[in-house]
Amino acid sequence: MSITPISELNDRARDVFRLVVESYLGTGMPVGSRTISKMASLSLSPASIRNVMQDLEELGLLAAPHTSAGRMPTETGLRLFVDGMMQAAEPSAEERRAIEAGISESGPIEEALSAATATLSGLSACAGIVMVPKREPVLRQFGFVPLNARQALAVLVGQDGSVENRVLDLPEGVSPIALNEAANFMSARFGGLTLRQAGEALTREMEAERHALDNSARDLAARGLAIWSHDADDRPVLIVRGQSHLLDDGAAADLERARQLLEQLEGKQEILDLLRGALAGSATKIFIGSENKLFSLSGSSVIAAPYRGADGRVVGVVGVIGPTRLNYARVIPMVDFTAQTLSRLMR
CATH class of the missing domain: 3.30.390.10 (Enolase-like, N-terminal domain)
Incomplete structure (x- = not known):
């Protein structure tokens, strides 16, 4: 399905869509029109909001998982939000200190990469992943x-x-x-x-x-x-930390999804193949749900950023794996900052 350009949505539709997505990402629960109508930033009646939500559903941006249960963004809707509407928040000073403190300049580089992955996992409440560069020490x-x-x-x-x-x-x-x-x-x-x-x-x-x-x-x-x-x-070419974060309340309610995701993490070669796709670019990449066939069953998202070696070339990728409803605005800059910190360490 082609993604509706954000420019084709009128102001009312954009406002309703943004509020639905932000509420869903915060709670993990479908959002009803009455909930949206109570938000101070929107002066629309529940009936008007329902009509707008219906239009957004017909565009493939929202879906109703159950009758009268409210609506939630589809993967297409999440992609539109991430690419065109989201306002990313810079990592806080405390988060930056935690990431920098977790990456030591002494000892084997694998220890620093493992520590960075564990720190990123704890801060994002996702599984942290890092591709270890193949090194030939002199x-x-x-x-x-x-x-x-x-x-x-x-x-x-x-x-x-x-x-x-x-x-x-x-x-x-x-x-x-x-x-x-x-x-x-x-x-x-x-x-x-x-x-x-x-x-x-x-x-x-x-x-x-x-x-x-x-x-x-x-x-x-x-x-x-x-x-x-x-x-x-x-030596490992892929380090994964914090798999327990994937067994959150939402995953516990869907044990099959959790099982699928953990199995995918065990099959590290497939994860490596996905991360190698992020090696080619210089920017953070976001894979949402079935956009990548690896996560078509578990409905997971990956945020991955490349980091560079002493010569400026990309040598590895660091990122997180979590549910599609993760806090993209907070986690994307966090992953990007971790990649920048690792690049400084590798120089």
């Missing part, structure tokens, strides 16, 4: 710290100052000298390379027998690179 230094006879702590320091530790199982009989030799060799040969490049370089060294390491130290170097490379491959 290496600076390696180290091995003995823990016991069969384990050591493998330490990787990146060029950006990040430090990551992994517990590494050791072959029997590895000496502290071999640990030190392997660490020195890796730091000297692989500093300035990515993990993939370091792995390729080590393979070439071993094939050409140019290495100055004994077998145990060489094995440690290979194990150290392997544990980080495997970890990088297994």
Whole structure:
């Protein structure tokens, strides 16, 4: 169905439509003509309002879920409201502080992304989602710290100052000298390379027998690179926080919708495919209900904004998933501010 341009609605229809949508988004309940007539900003009788609401229903902008139960916006109506009528409110100072405080500049970037998603979820009362950028950290230094006879702590320091530790199982009989030799060799040969490049370089060294390491130290170097490379491959590309927010009173009354939505969140590949659609643009994108086939059954909305890396390129997407009746005017700027904050962190 094509969306009726806002310019084709007269002033009376626009006023009634706006009040119906705003009331519905605030309560989640269909809105009756008597409720609208009591609003001080509108001087129309209930009968006049009913006629206007009927006209809006015929245009596909409102719907009556039950006889005499009032009306609610359709997905088409919500799209018209979001694109043409909504007045977005900037995040409050308290909300901005909460978002900035939740995003730390120390530690792995995944921790900052997870914290940002959790904060956004709590503030919006939706599920928070973030697409994690695929990173190849540039290496600076390696180290091995003995823990016991069969384990050591493998330490990787990146060029950006990040430090990551992994517990590494050791072959029997590895000496502290071999640990030190392997660490020195890796730091000297692989500093300035990515993990993939370091792995390729080590393979070439071993094939050409140019290495100055004994077998145990060489094995440690290979194990150290392997544990980080495997970890990088297994890192999540999608982080979801706050799924419990989706089980609100409205969802509890429609358990099938809630079940469908939670299943869709579990099928992360489909969510990723949707978010990749937001990577192409520079602005916040809003997907309402069945506009995207993924949410045609659960009737959910997605608000997603891209964030950028140090070179200014879009590297990921952050956003929320919630019911179609979420507070768009408040949540859209909140998502946009979170994306801007992440972009500053990535620089």
